[in-house]
Amino acid sequence: MRxxxxxxxxxxxxxxxxxxxxxIAVEQTVEIPREIVPGGYVEDEILGRVEAVExxxxxxxxxxxxxxxxxxxxxxxxxNVVFGNSSIKTxxxxxxxxxxxxxxxxxxxxxxxxxxxRAMLGVPKGPLLMSAIKPVGLSTAELAxxxxxxxxxxxxxxxxxxxxxxQASAPFKExxxxxxxxxxxxxxKTGGKSIFIPNITGTAxxxxxxxxxxxTAGAGAVMVAPALQGHAAVQELAADPEFGLPIVSxxxxxxxxxxxxxxxxxxxxxxxxxxxxxxxxxxxxxxFGGRFGFSIGECQDIIKGCTDDFGxxxxxxxxxxxxxxIESAPGMAEIYGEDVIYLIGGALLREWDDLEGACRRxxxxxxxxx
Amino acid sequence: MRxxxxxxxxxxxxxxxxxxxxxIAVEQTVEIPREIVPGGYVEDEILGRVEAVExxxxxxxxxxxxxxxxxxxxxxxxxNVVFGNSSIKTxxxxxxxxxxxxxxxxxxxxxxxxxxxRAMLGVPKGPLLMSAIKPVGLSTAELAxxxxxxxxxxxxxxxxxxxxxxQASAPFKExxxxxxxxxxxxxxKTGGKSIFIPNITGTAxxxxxxxxxxxTAGAGAVMVAPALQGHAAVQELAADPEFGLPIVSxxxxxxxxxxxxxxxxxxxxxxxxxxxxxxxxxxxxxxFGGRFGFSIGECQDIIKGCTDDFGxxxxxxxxxxxxxxIESAPGMAEIYGEDVIYLIGGALLREWDDLEGACRRxxxxxxxxx
Numbered sequence: 080m081r082x083x084x085x086x087x088x089x090x091x092x093x094x095x096x097x098x099x100x101x102x103i104a105v106e107q108t109v110e111i112p113r114e115i116v117p118g119g120y121v122e123d124e125i126l127g128r129v130e131a132v133e134x135x136x137x138x139x140x141x142x143x144x145x146x147x148x149x150x151x152x153x154x155x156x157x158x159n160v161v162f163g164n165s166s167i168k169t170x171x172x173x174x175x176x177x178x179x180x181x182x183x184x185x186x187x188x189x190x191x192x193x194x195x196x197r198a199m200l201g202v203p204k205g206p207l208l209m210s211a212i213k214p215v216g217l218s219t220a221e222l223a224x225x226x227x228x229x230x231x232x233x234x235x236x237x238x239x240x241x242x243x244x245x246q247a248s249a250p251f252k253e254x255x256x257x258x259x260x261x262x263x264x265x266x267x268k269t270g271g272k273s274i275f276i277p278n279i280t281g282t283a284x285x286x287x288x289x290x291x292x293x294x295t296a297g298a299g300a301v302m303v304a305p306a307l308q309g310h311a312a313v314q315e316l317a318a319d320p321e322f323g324l325p326i327v328s329x330x331x332x333x334x335x336x337x338x339x340x341x342x343x344x345x346x347x348x349x350x351x352x353x354x355x356x357x358x359x360x361x362x363x364x365x366x367f368g369g370r371f372g373f374s375i376g377e378c379q380d381i382i383k384g385c386t387d388d389f390g391x392x393x394x395x396x397x398x399x400x401x402x403x404x405i406e407s408a409p410g411m412a413e414i415y416g417e418d419v420i421y422l423i424g425g426a427l428l429r430e431w432d433d434l435e436g437a438c439r440r441x442x443x444x445x446x447x448x449x
Numbered sequence: 450m451r452x453x454x455x456x457x458x459x460x461x462x463x464x465x466x467x468x469x470x471x472x473i474a475v476e477q478t479v480e481i482p483r484e485i486v487p488g489g490y491v492e493d494e495i496l497g498r499v500e501a502v503e504x505x506x507x508x509x510x511x512x513x514x515x516x517x518x519x520x521x522x523x524x525x526x527x528x529n530v531v532f533g534n535s536s537i538k539t540x541x542x543x544x545x546x547x548x549x550x551x552x553x554x555x556x557x558x559x560x561x562x563x564x565x566x567r568a569m570l571g572v573p574k575g576p577l578l579m580s581a582i583k584p585v586g587l588s589t590a591e592l593a594x595x596x597x598x599x600x601x602x603x604x605x606x607x608x609x610x611x612x613x614x615x616q617a618s619a620p621f622k623e624x625x626x627x628x629x630x631x632x633x634x635x636x637x638k639t640g641g642k643s644i645f646i647p648n649i650t651g652t653a654x655x656x657x658x659x660x661x662x663x664x665t666a667g668a669g670a671v672m673v674a675p676a677l678q679g680h681a682a683v684q685e686l687a688a689d690p691e692f693g694l695p696i697v698s699x700x701x702x703x704x705x706x707x708x709x710x711x712x713x714x715x716x717x718x719x720x721x722x723x724x725x726x727x728x729x730x731x732x733x734x735x736x737f738g739g740r741f742g743f744s745i746g747e748c749q750d751i752i753k754g755c756t757d758d759f760g761x762x763x764x765x766x767x768x769x770x771x772x773x774x775i776e777s778a779p780g781m782a783e784i785y786g787e788d789v790i791y792l793i794g795g796a797l798l799r800e801w802d803d804l805e806g807a808c809r810r811x812x813x814x815x816x817x818x819x
Contacts, residue, residue, distance in 0.1 A: 102740075109584035110610060111795045116584065120618070125586035149585055151616035155650045155677045159612060159701050163674075164771075166704030167735050169742045214479035214486065215519055216495035240480060242529060246521035248490070280525045283653050283682040304533070307525045309679020312653040331529050334536030339709030365537050370472075372539045401534075425481045 081144040083130060083177040084161050088141045089170030089341055093132065096139035100129045103171065104143050106164045125149050147181050154186060154311045173344045176352055183390035187318050191325040191360040192393025193418055199299065200235045201272040205417055205447045209398060211424040212258065213240035219249040223257035230265030230273040232438025236420065237262055238302050239278035241329045251289060259297040274299020276327055280308060290316055300325035306333035310357055317358025325360040327398065346377045351384010355392040361420055366399030368407055375414060382415065396420050408444040421445055451514040453500060453547040454531050458511045459540030459711055463502065466509035470499045473541065474513050476534045495519050517551050524556060524681050543714045546722055553760035557688050561695040561730040562763025563788060569669065570605045571642040575787055575817045579768060581794040582628065583610035589619040593627035600635030600643040602808025606790065607632055608672050609648035611699045621659060629667040644669020646697055650678060660686055670695035676703035680727055687728025695730040697768065716747045721754010725762040731790055736769030738777055745784060752785065766790050778814040791815055
């Protein structure tokens with residue numbers, strides 16, 4: 080069976096675009112000059128096949144198909160076939176992938192997805208709310224107190240800042256235990272179902288140990304930065320039946336993958352399709368209008384990647400964050416609708432004297448009822 | 450103790466550059482609005498500190514220092530502090546890092562480096578030669594035969610194509626065993642010290658198993674693509690005393706990290722400093738003048754990153770490849786001098802009828818004697 084990848088390719092004209100398309104087909108598979116590709120299996124199956132070359136705005140859309148046999152069941156080799164060496168060529172960008180049942184059967188995707196997260200949080204409709212405990216350098220007690228107050232204010236998901244790892248000021252195990260407890264105590268008061276979401280990082284081996292510790296300690300989900308930890312590690316954690324919690328993905332260290340429009344990956348692929356392929360349930364990314372430079376169009380591209388039909392994979396929740404405020408929240412509803420997690424950190428922490436009230440004002444501002 | 454990161458920052462003027470520098474200092478550490486950063490430890494230690502803002506060509510050079518305490522001994526948190534969220538902002542690029550003894554003490558760096566590799570290969574001076582067995586889709590026997598012939602021709606290092614994983618056509622264990630055997634048999638004939646270098650990939654856990662299998666099977670080194678496998682996995686493998694082989698790094702999937710000049714990482718940092726920090730001994734990257742777009746200046750920047758003084762880390766070997774030919778080899782000597790590994794794959798495979806002779810012509814062309 081074959082699967083297809085669509086690229087955006089910069090070229091002066093159709094002739095050059097076709098040449099670059101053939102180049103991708105060779106580079107991503109056999110990586111030897113075309114004229115010495117062995118006939119038979121290698122040429123007929125392994126060699127990439129150019130399926131389409133069409134002009135699009137300021138560039139060309141190129142679709143190349145590849146054999147499942149080249150992937151060999153290896154998640155990283157799938158990524159390598161999609162965009163290994165070609166990532167280093169100028170003016171080539173991955174737009175989207177179209178997989179097949181045999182491949183998607185190997186990588187189970189989101190365990191919870193949008194509907195699973197809503198069920199866990201007891202919020203069947205309306206936007207979900209997330210905040211973050213921070214900054215690094217506070218003690219475990221201070222961070223746990225913040226988590227407690229966010230939960231009292233009705234935030235559905237309270238996550239670690241992505242810079243919280245195992246610093247001496249708030250060691251991982253101590254922090255997770257204290258924050259889970261703080262959120263549970265708030266739930267007991269409010270009747271809510273807020274969850275605590277620790278940031279999981281560490282060595283290749285330690286990563287899994289921390290994730291399992293978080294589960295045992297009562298965390299509701301975990302957060303991982305795939306560009307730091309590695310995309311296979313996230314895929315493996317999501318697929319691990321012993322783990323079985325939702326995964327929130329953080330964009331730290333990933334900026335270069337999307338930021339140059341002619342290279343890297345489309346927002347739709349990187350923050351949408353790839354996340355679902357890994358098994359992520361909610362993907363954090365910088366919202367438009369905040370302190371990062373994503374446009375409304377790029378954010379809509381992410382929504383598409385999170386929710387479009389994509390094999391057997393459930394839709395997941397876009398989680399825009401970064402510089403949001405209570406004031407800017409209503410405008411976001413027009414873009415995101417109901418199926419979104421609003422991540423607001425700094426803007427709530429500014430209201431420390433009445434943090435719980437600020438959380439409720441945020442809920443009102445985004446039209447969250449109940 | 451503190452360490453420093455130098456960024457290239459795009460700004461209209463010094464005032465904007467200073468504002469963006471302050472922004473980095475906040476974003477990479479506390480990630481809350483500056484005015485609510487808690488006084489005391491968080492403000493005095495954890496918060497990034499702008500050390501310098503100076504105009505450079507078309508941009509500004511910004512140096513920010515960070516506390517070791519923020520890193521918490523975690524390799525990925527070090528990368529996250531260097532360029533986590535700021536990677537998603539436009540016009541910011543990591544130029545270089547300046548670490549301190551406490552940090553470099555945590556990450557032991559290259560086990561072999563340039564001199565260790567030379568000693569292992571028995572080549573005290575002159576350029577080293579590397580080739581690759583490929584394409585994916587050939588049988589184990591065909592790949593092993595190619596490895597044998599490269600070794601007969603005197604190539605010092607014979608590596609897997611980076612697309613060779615565990616495909617049915619040449620399963621990992623079978624391939625490694627056969628290729629190691631083929632290279633050893635050639636060494637027995639020639640008296641040479643050629644080594645076979647398998648490509649190591651797989652799940653987060655399987656990666657280490659394969660690396661250890663490769664060692665037991667007699668591989669001379671392993672190749673890993675850090676942008677695929679994850680930078681911590683490579684660091685952990687290099688530091689593992691049970692492993693203890695040299696590591697060759699491959700650039701697959703990493704292109705976006707360097708290709709847009711205003712974002713991501715300098716070539717010096719990404720293909721130099723970062724590799725040494727991970728413990729890589731030789732770094733493959735696309736040579737100038739080949740089918741990729743790196744300039745001579747960018748390649749010289751990589752040499753600098755591989756060989757400049759950098760804490761306790763040994764110099765490592767730049768390994769330019771991608772579209773090299775026997776004809777272009779002499780021009781490369783002017784840029785690289787002696788301390789280089791020339792990686793030539795496709796251009797040698799074109800000469801299949803006299804592959805051994807082509808290897809010898811290459812050796813002559815680059816001035817390799819003995």
